[in-house]
Amino acid sequence: MCMSEPVSFVAGGMLLAGGAYAAWKAYKINMRYFPVALMPVLAGIQQMMEGHV
Numbered sequence: 903m904c905m906s907e908p909v910s911f912v913a914g915g916m917l918l919a920g921g922a923y924a925a926w927k928a929y930k931i932n933m934r935y936f937p938v939a940l941m942p943v944l945a946g947i948q949q950m951m952e953g954h955v
Contacts, residue, residue, distance in 0.1 A: 910953030917946030 905913070921942030928939035 907953050910949055914946045914949035914953060917942045917949055919946075921946055 921940065921944075924939040924942060925936060928935035
């Protein structure tokens with residue numbers, strides 16, 4: 903998303919935190935939802951990498 907470095911890190915951190923919560927809830931409720939719940943985690947990792955660039 904071509905933003906400044908601090909904004910990329912904040913967005914990545916928020917995506918990682920939200921994705922971790924979603925993955926935990928999916929693990930508790932139904933494992934079929936787990937791959938979908940990991941999507942924000944992967945987007946957060948990508949956003950953090952973009953902040954390094």
